[in-house]
Amino acid sequence: MLLSKKWLEQYLPKGIKIKASKLRNRITYSLAEVENIYNVGEELTNIVVGEIKKIKPHPKSDNLHVAIVDIGNSRKKTIVCAAKNIFEGAKVPVALPGGSVLNPEQDLGSQDSFEIKEIEIKKIKSSGMLCSQKELGISDDHKGIWILPDELNVGEDFCGMLKDTILEIENKSLTHRSDCFSHLGIARELSAILKIPFDYEESQEILVPTQTLPLVVKVEDPKLCQRYTAIAIHGVKIQPSPLWLQLKLLAVGVKPINNVVDATNFVMLDMGQPIHAFDYNKLDAPRVIVRKAKKGEEIRTLDGDIRRLGSDQLLITDPKGPIAIAGIMGGLDTEVDNDTQDIIIESANFEMYNIRRSTNELGLRTEASTRFEKGQDPHTTLPALKRVAELITETAGGEIASEVIDIYKEPGEERQLEFDTDDVPRFLGIEVSKEEVIHIFESLHLAVNTPEVSSTKLSVTIPTFRRDLNIKEDLLEEVARIFGYDKFHPTLPVRDLKSVPKNFQREFEKMLMFTMSSLGFDEIYTYSFIGEQHYRKTLLDIDKCLKLKNPLSPELAYMRNSLVPSILEKVKLNLANFDEILIYEMSRIFFKEKNKEGLPNQPLNIIGLVSKHTDNKELYFTLKEKVIALLGQAGIATYAFEKVDSIPYFHPGQQALITTNKVVLGNIGTLHPQVKDNWNIDPNTSLFILDIEKLFELQNKEKVYKRFSKYPYVKRDLSFWVKKDTQTGHLVKELEKGNFSYVKDIEVKDIYEPKTKQDEKSITIQVILQSKRITLSEEEINIDISVLIETIKKFGGTLRKK
Amino acid sequence: MTIKQLEKITKKASDELLQAKDQRDLEKLRIKYLGRKSELTRILRSIKNLPQKKRPIMGAKANEIRKRIEDLYNDATEKMKISKALDKDEEIDVTIPVKAQAIGHIHPITQMLWRAEEIFQKMGFEIFEPFEIDDDYHNFESVNIPPGHPARDLWDTFWTEDGFIPITHTSSMQVRILKSRKPPIRAVVPGKVFRNERTDPRHEHTLSQIEGIYVDKGISLSDMIGTLKTFFDAFYGKDVQVKVVPDYFPFVEPGNGMNLSCVICDMKGCRVCKHTGWLEILGCGMIHPNVLREGGIDPDVYSGFAWGFGLDRLVMLKYGIEDIRHFRNGDLRFIRQF
Numbered sequence A: 001m002l003l004s005k006k007w008l009e010q011y012l013p014k015g016i017k018i019k020a021s022k023l024r025n026r027i028t029y030s031l032a033e034v035e036n037i038y039n040v041g042e043e044l045t046n047i048v049v050g051e052i053k054k055i056k057p058h059p060k061s062d063n064l065h066v067a068i069v070d071i072g073n074s075r076k077k078t079i080v081c082a083a084k085n086i087f088e089g090a091k092v093p094v095a096l097p098g099g100s101v102l103n104p105e106q107d108l109g110s111q112d113s114f115e116i117k118e119i120e121i122k123k124i125k126s127s128g129m130l131c132s133q134k135e136l137g138i139s140d141d142h143k144g145i146w147i148l149p150d151e152l153n154v155g156e157d158f159c160g161m162l163k164d165t166i167l168e169i170e171n172k173s174l175t176h177r178s179d180c181f182s183h184l185g186i187a188r189e190l191s192a193i194l195k196i197p198f199d200y201e202e203s204q205e206i207l208v209p210t211q212t213l214p215l216v217v218k219v220e221d222p223k224l225c226q227r228y229t230a231i232a233i234h235g236v237k238i239q240p241s242p243l244w245l246q247l248k249l250l251a252v253g254v255k256p257i258n259n260v261v262d263a264t265n266f267v268m269l270d271m272g273q274p275i276h277a278f279d280y281n282k283l284d285a286p287r288v289i290v291r292k293a294k295k296g297e298e299i300r301t302l303d304g305d306i307r308r309l310g311s312d313q314l315l316i317t318d319p320k321g322p323i324a325i326a327g328i329m330g331g332l333d334t335e336v337d338n339d340t341q342d343i344i345i346e347s348a349n350f351e352m353y354n355i356r357r358s359t360n361e362l363g364l365r366t367e368a369s370t371r372f373e374k375g376q377d378p379h380t381t382l383p384a385l386k387r388v389a390e391l392i393t394e395t396a397g398g399e400i401a402s403e404v405i406d407i408y409k410e411p412g413e414e415r416q417l418e419f420d421t422d423d424v425p426r427f428l429g430i431e432v433s434k435e436e437v438i439h440i441f442e443s444l445h446l447a448v449n450t451p452e453v454s455s456t457k458l459s460v461t462i463p464t465f466r467r468d469l470n471i472k473e474d475l476l477e478e479v480a481r482i483f484g485y486d487k488f489h490p491t492l493p494v495r496d497l498k499s500v501p502k503n504f505q506r507e508f509e510k511m512l513m514f515t516m517s518s519l520g521f522d523e524i525y526t527y528s529f530i531g532e533q534h535y536r537k538t539l540l541d542i543d544k545c546l547k548l549k550n551p552l553s554p555e556l557a558y559m560r561n562s563l564v565p566s567i568l569e570k571v572k573l574n575l576a577n578f579d580e581i582l583i584y585e586m587s588r589i590f591f592k593e594k595n596k597e598g599l600p601n602q603p604l605n606i607i608g609l610v611s612k613h614t615d616n617k618e619l620y621f622t623l624k625e626k627v628i629a630l631l632g633q634a635g636i637a638t639y640a641f642e643k644v645d646s647i648p649y650f651h652p653g654q655q656a657l658i659t660t661n662k663v664v665l666g667n668i669g670t671l672h673p674q675v676k677d678n679w680n681i682d683p684n685t686s687l688f689i690l691d692i693e694k695l696f697e698l699q700n701k702e703k704v705y706k707r708f709s710k711y712p713y714v715k716r717d718l719s720f721w722v723k724k725d726t727q728t729g730h731l732v733k734e735l736e737k738g739n740f741s742y743v744k745d746i747e748v749k750d751i752y753e754p755k756t757k758q759d760e761k762s763i764t765i766q767v768i769l770q771s772k773r774i775t776l777s778e779e780e781i782n783i784d785i786s787v788l789i790e791t792i793k794k795f796g797g798t799l800r801k802k
Numbered sequence B: 001m002t003i004k005q006l007e008k009i010t011k012k013a014s015d016e017l018l019q020a021k022d023q024r025d026l027e028k029l030r031i032k033y034l035g036r037k038s039e040l041t042r043i044l045r046s047i048k049n050l051p052q053k054k055r056p057i058m059g060a061k062a063n064e065i066r067k068r069i070e071d072l073y074n075d076a077t078e079k080m081k082i083s084k085a086l087d088k089d090e091e092i093d094v095t096i097p098v099k100a101q102a103i104g105h106i107h108p109i110t111q112m113l114w115r116a117e118e119i120f121q122k123m124g125f126e127i128f129e130p131f132e133i134d135d136d137y138h139n140f141e142s143v144n145i146p147p148g149h150p151a152r153d154l155w156d157t158f159w160t161e162d163g164f165i166p167i168t169h170t171s172s173m174q175v176r177i178l179k180s181r182k183p184p185i186r187a188v189v190p191g192k193v194f195r196n197e198r199t200d201p202r203h204e205h206t207l208s209q210i211e212g213i214y215v216d217k218g219i220s221l222s223d224m225i226g227t228l229k230t231f232f233d234a235f236y237g238k239d240v241q242v243k244v245v246p247d248y249f250p251f252v253e254p255g256n257g258m259n260l261s262c263v264i265c266d267m268k269g270c271r272v273c274k275h276t277g278w279l280e281i282l283g284c285g286m287i288h289p290n291v292l293r294e295g296g297i298d299p300d301v302y303s304g305f306a307w308g309f310g311l312d313r314l315v316m317l318k319y320g321i322e323d324i325r326h327f328r329n330g331d332l333r334f335i336r337q338f
Helices: A005-009 A020-030 A183-193 A243-251 A259-271 A352-362 A367-372 A381-395 A423-428 A434-443 A472-483 A504-518 A532-537 A564-575 A616-634 A673-678 A692-698 A728-736 A778-794 B003-019 B023-034 B039-049 B055-084 B108-122 B150-154 B170-180 B221-236 B289-294 B311-319 B324-328
Strands: A002-004 A034-040 A045-057 A065-070 A076-081 A091-102 A113-115 A119-121 A124-126 A164-169 A216-219 A225-234 A275-279 A287-292 A298-300 A306-308 A314-317 A322-325 A343-350 A405-408 A415-420 A447-449 A457-462 A581-588 A604-612 A640-643 A650-660 A663-671 A684-691 A714-723 A743-752 A760-769 B185-194 B206-216 B242-246 B252-261 B278-287 B303-310
Touching: A002 A005, A002 A183, A002 A243, A005 A164, A005 A183, A005 A243, A020 A034, A020 A164, A020 A183, A020 A472, A020 B242, A076 A091, A076 A124, A183 A259, A183 A434, A216 A225, A216 A405, A225 A287, A225 A381, A243 A259, A259 A275, A259 A367, A259 A381, A275 A322, A275 A381, A287 A343, A298 A322, A314 A352, A343 A352, A343 A381, A352 A367, A352 B150, A415 A472, A423 A472, A423 B221, A434 A447, A434 A457, A434 A472, A472 B242, A472 B252, A504 A581, A504 A604, A504 A616, A504 A692, A504 B108, A532 A564, A532 A673, A564 A581, A564 A604, A564 A684, A604 A616, A604 A692, A616 A650, A616 A663, A616 A684, A616 A692, A640 A728, A663 A673, A663 A692, A684 A692, A714 A778, A728 A743, A728 A760, A728 A778, A743 A778, A760 A778, B003 B023, B003 B039, B003 B055, B023 B039, B023 B055, B039 B055, B108 B185, B108 B206, B108 B221, B108 B311, B170 B185, B170 B206, B170 B289, B170 B303, B206 B221, B206 B311, B221 B242, B221 B252, B221 B278, B221 B303, B252 B303, B278 B289, B278 B311, B303 B311, B311 B324
Parallel strands: A216 A287
Antiparallel strands: A002 A164, A034 A164, A045 A065, A045 A091, A065 A076, A091 A113, A119 A124, A225 A343, A225 A405, A275 A343, A287 A314, A298 A306, A314 A322, A415 A457, A447 A457, A581 A604, A604 A684, A640 A650, A650 A663, A663 A684, A714 A760, A743 A760, B185 B206, B206 B303, B242 B252, B252 B278, B278 B303
């Protein structure tokens, strides 16, 4: 929201000029952040009002004109100009040689100035420049020369009229302060913040009709339209607004249109109350009905779009149909245009929730809806109507042609709030005297009643324009901000010595991440959103993913239920810069199925990926070693890798489930050649996934100490032939189950698949034997070894001769 | 043959052994002084020719000398081994540049998050993780943002087709925490949040945030300022200045913003703080009584404050990162710098 300092100062005692820096500082500390502040007109010099007397074509150029401009005191200047909108008799701003204007190529608010010199343009001497609004820093309009209202005197200094300071305030931090979306409201705040009087009085003049135009208003839904006021004016003359009005609008970024529309905009920016003007004669009949839309009803709004309406939207209608969407935008068919003579002015109060819903449904947000959806004060409705009626009759002529219509069935009332000044130190931690508290409230126009002089309790009357003050904490905020947050002193709460309950899962996650890092994996973050393309490339089905109703793009339209597609997307990018990569991500994935809380189930997963120019087998085992290390750190003592072929993104013959005691923890495998192709990944790529919460749940939390043997261990290698499709992991698991006395460990040393043997492979295992009590003898060793050989035979294995 | 002669041999052997440069020198000296053809061996052999009377003395002396030279030789050999006794061909060029052993890098936001968590834990805050997809009640209603309220426009919200919300803030956990604990309640919630916003160098739809609450009897807004200042002092390892300004968030009343003295320039004015000396870092305020009540806490007995800030911005400020999108595009050229 833009605010004009000049405008604000109108409501403060005459002669008070607030320093811009102080204004910024105090508003920031006590109301809302001032995002930007800039001076308008400061650098302009030597610019006067001129009148174009004659326009001739430039003899050497088709695009240029030569204008003879009267600049007063019977001085005339010859000025070469390219703009097409000038005409003889037009009043225009003229920058004289030696004067400065702003660079129109730069952004408004940060324009540099440059000096105007007498120059020759294609052999014709040009003594000055006709200015656009942008060259004067007043708006972004640089399409043509600014044509000024006729009322201005030729030769008048123009720079002074433009001088102002513009403040830009963050709308969001004023969401609760509908009263502050106006100059009057901000000026009222300033008077409290700066401790200066507020100089504004509502006009008490009564509008008396001197003409008669019939006008009837009916409000069918008083819940959605708490108050509706209207008045008819006869015989207006539509023309550009006077300069003061145009300048006020331009200063805060609103484009002047004509004297009627400008007056409605002015009152909105001044008082916060949106106003709408209809062309009286364009209505089907002078009967205004405020009602909800009928399903399928349509209106062509002022912006030219046809809007299809839903049944909850509130409309302003005539007997034939909609003439405006209440509180949002008027209809094009009843628009005030250059031929308009009679008008109806509307000032109404609409229910905020309905307006907000309608703007969302229609995707149409306007200055009016921004104000209505925050809730307007119904006590401003009528004064605003009077104000705008006065302004229109003043600038557009015309006569009041109807009584003031005011439909206000349930007037809003002022609220009473109880306040205890003892709450100030307790809740805010500051010492403010009772008198000071009362003074703060009164400066904000809150009436204070002190039942007992000695009591700390106050009764505070909340004016209707302060819709945000409903509980005592709201009043505490008023004390805090007007007192000034810069005067608070930091203190620390008193706290006991109790230790903080640890979040063990969080610690566990952190430990796993450290482990991943020591295993060489770089941590990456990717988006939780994913697209259909990503899933298709990964041979996964997107239908099982939660879909967003309002995604940013098709690539981000779903919530992922697998970390695989996102990480694959990052492989090619990185292989362009690195020969091999090891990356991982820890993140939640999402399922349509609900968890205990009734929310989409959202387990935390970790995915690790290695991509490297090596054969798949080596790659798989490199990764498997790392996974086992990770499982070890996670406290998963027993695990198995179970061969499967059902995971679509893996090579069907190179994938396994990672389990512990039959519970699936995750999976591991090398990428399916098709997936690799789809993602344009050249080197072989292997990845694993583990479910963090399952790991956490199933981990062995305590380490178990066993006394170690003082006796030497013995190694024995055994080589044997087995069928080629024997799953080595299974075999070893079976071997480990043997009834041994001394076998401590069995390790696979080598697997040999000679080309000469089609159906067999050779496995070499290394057996470690050790006793806790004795040094093993050959006989003792052989007893265990023969148990192993028995099992091998059961598997159809035959021992290889040494 | 005199004792003097023997002493002379010892002296000479000792001097030469000290000057030996390598194993070969030592070997030569061993042969020279202890070998079969050495002077000492000759002397020892010739002892038998001495008169009976002199023999024991000379014998003892000669053997002592031999022992001494042997010791000197052994010492020299030992020293040589320790110092540079290895052969030339075992030498390695220790200056050859190599790549570092691969240790993975932890994402800068994770690192920053851990740092923040650690400080908050030391200050007595418990850590909770949020649900990343939550319902309207927890994300909005329970924190005083009823349906249709204009404050909903403060966040650009994603919705799933079945009406859930990828959380817009970790405040979604507030009421759950309030319900599950008894005052004093101190908790922080680090987590991923989502905003329906187009990305550019300064905007992201996915952000990392940490928020916290403190509820107890007699907690004041000044306590909030002090607690957060204490945190940031520890976080930056220096005395930071804080500036509290009014702001609006529906779940707090009063609602505030907090600015920190620019940690880049220490308020001297720099590009990062736009020469204001201040950085806008977080939103905070006293927990709204409606939120306390929703969490089963009596606002007439207890009060508390809440705050939230984004990690992305802190990391960007710290390292001068120019584009927020680096964090989530998985580019190792970025990640490997941290």
